[in-house]
Amino acid sequence: MSCDTRPAHRLHRTGLMVLSLLLPSLPAHASSQLALDKGCYTCHGKPPRKNAPTFAELASRYAKHRGNTSAENALVEKLRQGSFLGHIDAHERLSQEDARRLVRWIIDGAH
Ligand code: HEC
Structure with a gap:
């Protein structure tokens, strides 16, 4: 019985994984x-x-720190x-x- 729901379940998990991979580049x-x-x-507004x-x-x-993880930290x-x-x-x-x-x-230009 439970086998019927499995493909959908797997698809769902794949979706979540893709989502979490995309998150850092929102x-x-x-x-x-x-x-x-x-x-x-x-x-900081105008x-x-x-x-x-x-x-x-x-x-x-901050622009000069782009790509520099330790400066970012x-x-x-x-x-x-x-x-x-x-x-x-x-x-x-802030957390x-x-x-x-x-x-x-901000490093990426604060747009
Ligand atoms: C109550 C006013 C106030 C608020 C609200 C505020 N800031 Fe600031 N912020 C300042 C002032 C004043 C400075 C400059 C003096 C300093 O760095 O302490 C500053 C400096 C900064 C800096 C530069 C730090 C450095 O020296 O490199 C950053 C980045 C920054 N703020 C980000 C933020 C972010 C993100 C938020 C929202 C979570 C925020 N600020 C909210 C007043 C504020």
């Missing part, structure tokens, strides 16, 4: 939505708040740690995964 706007959800634009750089500025600053850590002087909750609350997606999005 279109960039998925991360700009994340930035929106996390309130990043409150300070006009930026106080001394916050715009995402466009950050993107040109350092940026993720730096973002989540927050700076010594300025506490920024929105930065420090490792979200921070990585956002840093990658």
Whole structure:
């Protein structure tokens, strides 16, 4: 009996695998939505708040790190740690995964 459902089951699993393979390369706007959800634009939008750089500025600053995993890791850590002087909750609350997606999005131009 259960054999009848197997091919469909397998197809389903293959679909999931394909999906998870595609995830790291989700279109960039998925991360700009994340930035929106996390309130990043409150300070990094146009006009930026106080001394916050715009995402466009950050993107040109970060572009040189494209493809450099260890630099990317350092940026993720730096973002989540927050700076010594300025506490920024929105930065420090980020999960490792979200921070990585956002840093990658910025490295790729923050579009
Ligand atoms: C309350 C205002 C505020 C919010 C909200 C905010 N930021 Fe920032 N961010 C700043 C300021 C100010 C700086 C510059 C000073 C610093 O780096 O601490 C900064 C710096 C940065 C930097 C540069 C760090 C470096 O020095 O390389 C990145 C990347 C960044 N923010 C990303 C984000 C992301 C992603 C979000 C959303 C999760 C976010 N910020 C939300 C204020 C904010």
